[in-house]
Amino acid sequence: MEAIENTRPVGLRENLQNVLKFLVLLKPYWRNITVFIFSGLILTVLALPFPWLTKMMIDDVMLRQDQSLLYVILVATFILVAVRAVLSSLREYFVSYVQHKMAFDIEFSFFRHLQKLSFSFYDKREGAEVLSRLRDAAQSRRILIDIINTIITNLLYLSIVPVIVFFINWKLALIAGVTLPWMAFSFLLLSRIVKKYSRLSAEKRAEVSARNYEFVSGIREIQSLVIEGRILKRIRHLYLKFRKTDMILRTFGIVQGAIGALVTGLGTMLYTWYGATLVISGRMSVGELMAFTTFIGYLYSPLTSTVELIVPIQEVLVYTKRFYEIFDLQPDVADPPDPVPVIGLQGYVTFSGVNFGYRSDRPVLKEIDLDIPAGSRVAIVGETGSGKSTIVSLLPRFYDPQSGSIKIDGHDIRDLSLKDLRSGIGIVRQHPFLFFGSIYDNITSGRFGFSRRQVVAAARAANAHNFITALPKGYDTLVGEKGATLSGGERQRIAMARVFLLDRPILILDEPTSNIDQKTEALIQEALERVTAGRTTFIIAHRLTTIEDADIILVMHCGRIVEKGNHSELMANKSLYFQLHNRASITESSTRAD
Numbered sequence: 001m002e003a004i005e006n007t008r009p010v011g012l013r014e015n016l017q018n019v020l021k022f023l024v025l026l027k028p029y030w031r032n033i034t035v036f037i038f039s040g041l042i043l044t045v046l047a048l049p050f051p052w053l054t055k056m057m058i059d060d061v062m063l064r065q066d067q068s069l070l071y072v073i074l075v076a077t078f079i080l081v082a083v084r085a086v087l088s089s090l091r092e093y094f095v096s097y098v099q100h101k102m103a104f105d106i107e108f109s110f111f112r113h114l115q116k117l118s119f120s121f122y123d124k125r126e127g128a129e130v131l132s133r134l135r136d137a138a139q140s141r142r143i144l145i146d147i148i149n150t151i152i153t154n155l156l157y158l159s160i161v162p163v164i165v166f167f168i169n170w171k172l173a174l175i176a177g178v179t180l181p182w183m184a185f186s187f188l189l190l191s192r193i194v195k196k197y198s199r200l201s202a203e204k205r206a207e208v209s210a211r212n213y214e215f216v217s218g219i220r221e222i223q224s225l226v227i228e229g230r231i232l233k234r235i236r237h238l239y240l241k242f243r244k245t246d247m248i249l250r251t252f253g254i255v256q257g258a259i260g261a262l263v264t265g266l267g268t269m270l271y272t273w274y275g276a277t278l279v280i281s282g283r284m285s286v287g288e289l290m291a292f293t294t295f296i297g298y299l300y301s302p303l304t305s306t307v308e309l310i311v312p313i314q315e316v317l318v319y320t321k322r323f324y325e326i327f328d329l330q331p332d333v334a335d336p337p338d339p340v341p342v343i344g345l346q347g348y349v350t351f352s353g354v355n356f357g358y359r360s361d362r363p364v365l366k367e368i369d370l371d372i373p374a375g376s377r378v379a380i381v382g383e384t385g386s387g388k389s390t391i392v393s394l395l396p397r398f399y400d401p402q403s404g405s406i407k408i409d410g411h412d413i414r415d416l417s418l419k420d421l422r423s424g425i426g427i428v429r430q431h432p433f434l435f436f437g438s439i440y441d442n443i444t445s446g447r448f449g450f451s452r453r454q455v456v457a458a459a460r461a462a463n464a465h466n467f468i469t470a471l472p473k474g475y476d477t478l479v480g481e482k483g484a485t486l487s488g489g490e491r492q493r494i495a496m497a498r499v500f501l502l503d504r505p506i507l508i509l510d511e512p513t514s515n516i517d518q519k520t521e522a523l524i525q526e527a528l529e530r531v532t533a534g535r536t537t538f539i540i541a542h543r544l545t546t547i548e549d550a551d552i553i554l555v556m557h558c559g560r561i562v563e564k565g566n567h568s569e570l571m572a573n574k575s576l577y578f579q580l581h582n583r584a585s586i587t588e589s590s591t592r593a594d
Contacts (some may be wrong), residue, residue, distance in 0.1 A: 028105070029098045036098075037152055039091040044156040046084050048164070051294035053077055059287030099145045106137050110327060118332040119398045123358065132206035133326045140319040143312045150309060154302035161299045168292050169275075169284065176271040176296050197249040198314040202322060204242040211238055253308065264300045271296065333397050339417035345424035346409050347374040347505040347536030349395070354404035356394060364390050366559045368404070372552065374505075377532060379539045379547035381580060382556030388540045391556070392508045395538070396425045408506070426504035430511040430542075432495035434486070439468055440475040443497045450501060458501035461530045463523040464493035492524055500531050507535050511542040544581045553577065 053073050061070045114130065122130075165173040215231055275292060278284035351370035357363040365387050372378055380388045393399055394406055397413055406413050413421055434442050443458060444450050455475065459465040467490055471477040479485050486494070499507060509528070525546060541547040548567040555563035555570065555577045563570055563577050570577035 029102060032094050032098045033148075036091045036094045036149065039087050039094070040149075040153045041156055043084055043087055043091065044153065044160065046080055046087070047298065048160070049076070049080060051291040051298075054294060055285075055287035055291040057287070058290055059285050063286070095145060095149055099142060102145070103142070107134055110134050110137050110323070113327055116331050116334075117329060119393070120332050120358070121329065126210045129206050129210040130326065132209045133322050135209075136202065136319040136322045137327075140316055140323060143316050143319070147309055147312055147316065150305055154306050157298050157302045158306075161295055165292060165295050165299065168288060168295070169278070172271050172275055172278070172292060175274050176267050176299070178267055178270060194249065194252050194310055194314045197245060197252065198318045199321075201242070201245045201249050202315075202318045204238070204245050206322075208235075208238050208242050211235055253310070261304070264304060267300070268296070333400050333418070335417050336415055339420065340411055340415045342409075342411065342416055342420045342424075345505050347424075348372070348409050349506070349536060350407045351391075352405050352407070354394065354401045354406060356390065356399065356401040358399075360402065363402075364559050365394075365401070368561060370554075370561070372536060374409075374536055375534055376551045377537045377539070377549075378552045378554065379541045379550035380554045380556060381541045381544055381547070381577065383580075386556035387559045388556050389510060392510070392538050392540065395506070395508065396422050396427070424504055425506045425508060426499035426502055427508045428492065428495045428499055428510065431488075432491045434479050434491055434494065436479070438473075438476050438478055439471075439494060442479065442494055443475075443501060445498060445502075454501060455497075458497040459494075461500045461527065462493045462497035463527040464490070464497050467493075489524065493527060496524070496527050496531050505535055507532055507537040509537065509539045511540050555580070 053076060056069065057073055060066045061073065111134065162173070162177075165176065211234065215235065272293070275284065275289045279286055279289050349370065349372040351368045354365060354368040355363060356365040368391060380391060382388050390399075394401055395408075395413070397418060400414065408416075408421070408424070440455060443455050452475075456465060459468055459475075468475055468477070509532075539547055539550065547553065551566065553563075553565060553567060553570055554561050555575075557576060563573065563575055565573075571581065
C-alpha cells in the first residue's frame with residue numbers, strides 16, 4: 001500500500017489526452033470501424049423482435065391456440081437467427097482485422113521510434129523495461145478495441161430498449177430502473193482504487209520482464225557463479241509481488257461484478273413482483289410480462305458489462321500513459337532541419353574546444369582540440385576512465401558535446417544528416433555485436449547489392465575466410481545470439497570484414513585486439529593493416545605495442561589530451577606515454593612468458 005501512496009497520481013486530463021492520442025491511431029481504419037458500428041446497429045435492431053415473438057408465442061399460439069401463427073413465428077425466428085449469425089461473424093472478422101492491423105502499425109511505429117532515440121536514453125533504461133512498453137501498446141490496442149466494441153453495442157441497446165420498456169409499462173420500467181443509481185455509485189467508488197492498482201500492476205509486470213531478460217542474458221555468469229538458487233528466489237519474490245498486486249486488481253473487478261449482479265437481482269425481484277401482480281389482476285398478459293422481462297435483460301446486460309469495463313478502462317489509461325512516456329520522447333541527437341548534402345566524406349576531422357559530460361555536473365572531456373588530416377591513423381591511449389571511448393562516440397554523433405564543434409571535411413557534423421554522417425563511419429567494437437543469422441548475413445549487415453565475390457574478398461581481407469570455410473556450412477553457418485558460437489577473435493574478424501565490405505572513409509576501432517591470444521592478435525593486426533589503409537582511423541589502444549606505427553598518438557588523462565605526437569616523439573618526452581608504454585611492455589612480456 002505504501003508503494004501506491006508514493007506513486008505520483010496522474011490527472012484525469014493527462015489520461016484523457018493519452019487516450020485521445022491513442023484513438024487517433026484508429027483513423028486509418030475508420031472504414032472498418034464504420035462497418036462494425038453499422039453491423040452492430042443492425043444486430044441490435046434484429047434482436048428486438050425476439051421478445052415480441054415470445055409474447056405472440058405465449059399469448060396467441062399457446063393461450064389462444066392459433067396453430068397457423070406457430071409456423072410463421074418459427075420461420076421468422078429461424079430467419080432472424082440466421083441473419084444475425086452471418087452478420088455477427090462478419091462483424092467479428094472486421095473487429096479482428098482492425099485489432100491485428102492496428103497491432104502491427106502501432107508496434108512497428110513504436111519500434112521505429114526506439115531506433116531514433118539517442119544513446120543517452122538507453123544509458124538510463126533497461127532494454128527489457130523499454131520493450132515492456134511495446135507490450136503495453138499491444139495491450140492498449142487490444143483492450144481499447146474491445147472497449148469501443150462493447151460500448152458501441154451497449155449504447156445502441158441503452159438508447160433503444162428504455163423507450164420500448166416505457167412503452168410497454170412505464171411504472172414497471174421505473175421500478176426496473178432502480179438499479180441504475182447503485183451501479184453508477186459502485187463504478188465511481190471503485191474506479192479510483194482500481195486505477196492505482198492498475199498502475200502498480202503494470203510497473204510490477206515491467207519489473208518482472210526486465211529481470212527475466214537480465215537473468216536469461218546472464219545465464220553463463222549465473223551458472224559459473226553457481227547462484228541459480230539465489231536468482232530463483234529473487235525472481236520468485238518478484239512474481240509473487242506481481243501476482244499479489246494483479247490479484248488485488250482482479251478482485252476489485254470481481255467485487256464490481258458481484259455488486260452488479262446483486263443490484264440487478266434486486267431490480268429483477270422488484271419488477272417481477274409488480275409484474276406478477278399486474279398479470280394476476282388482468283392488467284397485463286403473461287406474454288407482455290415475458291416480453292418486458294426479455295427487454296429488461298437487453299437493458300441489464302449492457303449496463304452490467306459497461307460497469308465491468310472499470311478494470312479494462314483503467315488498464316488502458318495506465319498502458320497508454322506508459323506507452324506515451326516513451327513515444328513522446330524526442331531524441332537528444334536529431335537530424336538538422338535542413339541538412340547539408342554530402343557526396344562522399346574524405347575523413348579530415350577537427351575538434352575545436354569540445355567539452356562533454358554524460359551529466360552536466362560531471363565533465364568527461366575538457367577542451368579537446370584536434371586536427372586530423374584525412375587518411376591518418378590515430379591511436380588514443382590512456383588509463384581507464386580517461387575519456388578514450390567517449391571522444392570517438394562524439395564523432396558519429398552518438399552524443400553531442402555541451403560546447404565546441406566537431407567537423408568532418410569542414411562541415412560541422414551537426415549540419416549533416418545522421419544517415420550521411422554515420423554512413424561514412426565504420427566501427428569495430430571491443431565486443432562486436434553479431435545478429436542471429438548466417439555469417440554471410442552478418443558480413444553484409446542484411447544489405448542487398450553485394451555479390452558473393454565481394455563478401456568473400458572482404459572476409460579474406462579480414463583474415464576470416466579460412467575459419468569460415470572450415471565451418472560445416474561455410475558462409476551459411478548460423479551463429480548463435482550475439483555470435484555466441486564463435487570465439488572472440490572470430491567475431492572481431494567478421495566485424496572487420498563487415499567494415500571492409502562497407503568501404504567507409506573513417507574507421508573507429510575500439511580496442512580490437514584486447515582479450516585474444518597472440519596468434520589471433522597477429523591475424524587481426526595483419527587484417528587491420530589492410531582494412532585501415534587509406535582511411536582516417538581512430539584506434540582505442542589496449543596493447544600499446546600494437547600502435548607504435550600510428551601517425552598520431554593521443555594520450556588522455558582525466559578528460560584532457562595531455563600529450564600528442566608519434567611513438568618516437570612521445571617516448572623521447574619520457575612523460576605519461578613513456579610510463580604507460582613501459583608498464584604495458586612489462587605486462588605483455590610476463591603474459592607471454594606464462
